[in-house]
Amino acid sequence: MASDRQLKLLDKTSWQILAILQENARIPFKELGKQVRLSAPAVAERVRRLEEAGIITRYRAELNLEKLGLSIMAFVTFRSFPDKCEELKLLLHESPEVQSSYRITGSDHYLAKVSVTSVGHLEQLVDRFITYSTVTTSIVLSTPISGRVIDDEIFPEVVEK
Structure with missing residues (x-):
């Protein structure tokens, strides 16, 4: 707050x-x-x-990942195996394909946004994690909204008149 x-x-x-x-x-x-x-x-x-x-x-700076060869973006959820949560967190941190990760509520423990060069690259990334968690991937087809500006219209009660 x-x-x-x-x-x-x-x-x-x-x-x-x-x-x-x-x-x-x-x-x-x-x-x-x-x-x-x-x-x-x-x-x-x-x-x-x-x-x-x-x-x-x-x-x-915001980069065009496709022009850098990272043409596939995906969201990946991880449900950690018992006693593997810290190792999973460390692997997320060490994996350069992971752009951001979030500890989340619900049945999964982490959500990560990843960028990879190919489906084969995504498969290799998933394979690194299957020792630590159940992995579910969702490949991004398009991005209808990206980088939306946060302004006073979202929080009108916060703006001093």
């Missing part, structure tokens, strides 16, 4: 800044300031406060 200090940072202008940065984290402060009607130093100060509050946690 957001702290009172964090909530005070989230006025309409801060939400505009966050939305713009989610679309283009490399935008110069001068241009960002123009878009939200603030000076470059004022925008820089707001961004600094959002970073210090832990609302902005990092900046990163």
Whole structure:
């Protein structure tokens, strides 16, 4: 839950800044300031406060994995065998194909987003995990929604008027 200090940072202008940065984290402060009607130093100060509050946690480049040869994306669920949960977690961490993993509720223990070069590569990845868990894969056919911007319309009660 957001702290009172964090909530005070989230006025309409801060939400505009966050939305713009989610679309283009490399935008110069001068241009960002123009878009939200603030000076470059004022925008820089707001961004600094959002970073210090832990609302902005990092900046990163988004890669086209298909152009890198990783043409298959899949979601994989893992139901750990008894006493194998820690080993499974370690293997998830050590596997470069795993883009992200989540400890989840329900009958499975982990969900991972993976990228591989081929179905054969996916099979090799699954084979590494079958000693530790029951594995279920779902290959991604398309991505209708990706990288959706989080803005004040999702959380209207958080925005200070």
